[in-house]
Amino acid sequence: MTRLIVWRHGNTDWNAANRVQGQLDIPLNDLGREQAAAAAPLLAALRPDAIVTSDLRRAADTAAALVALTGLPVRTDARLRERYYGRWQGLTMTEVAQRFPAEHARWRAGEPDPGNEVESLEDLGKRVGTALQEAADAVPGGTVVVATHGGGARQGCGYLIGWDSTVLRSVGPLNNCHWTELRFDEVRGWQLRGHNVGLITQAPPPAPV
Template identity: 50%
Template structure:
């Protein structure tokens, strides 16, 4: 049985002040580094066989904590990056909401956003799923694949892999820093959810 673990990166300074990151390459804070080091042993206990990561520093540094314990060499894939938030990146929520009130309200309610260069949900899901399935298929049967990635992108990927409408992504709830979503691939039923937002 193949396991896929979608592991969100540790906290950044922008996370702490609710500044929108998207694909801006913000490093882990001291808190985020500690979170990765605390979380890594729990993932190591799952005996991962493959470690892949977004190339953004907050994800790659999180992956490095698991690499140090397991000896796995991570591979980096731009397809595992966070959703691009266009002109919103670098703004806090009140600033983005005041400049794009209607679009921001749609985003907050889990609807599609067609403003400010925000990446479409379908595009995020497609690139994430392509990158994840490539890693899973290359790993072979009974692999445990850990993907160090980002919160919104991970939720969209999970929903897409489960065959659910992408509008369900907001129903999953936020994936906290250094928490994970775990899926397994059943030989007949396909991808199945084992747990979401696990520490």
């Protein structure tokens, strides 16, 4: 049975400030590096066969903590990047609400395509989900750890399971350095086996951006 561990990156200063990162390349802070180092032994105990990561530093540096323990090679895939947040990137969510109130309200309401050049949830799910499927296909029957981002992880996993954005709104966000576990059954397909798994090292951020 193939197992996917979809791992959100560690904390960044922008996470702490509730600032929209999107596809901007923001590094881990000290807490984020500590989180990655603490989570890596738990993931190494799952005996992964492959490690794949987003090419953004906060995900790649998170994956590096697991690479250091396992000695496995790591493959990067730009499709695993976070949702592109268009004109919101670099702003705090308070600033977004002030500058783009209509679009922010649509985003808060869960509309899949709020405007302001923000990537649609459908496009995000297909992009990340396709990358997750290909990572799993490369190691049939094995365990793959994928280091990625909060919003991308939720939509990508939803794409594999077949859940639409309405259902996914009921799934809580991943805390920094926590993960979702999916397993593939030949009869039943992809199944959710665990969500928001990991060590509690901080309060969850207000939004997975």
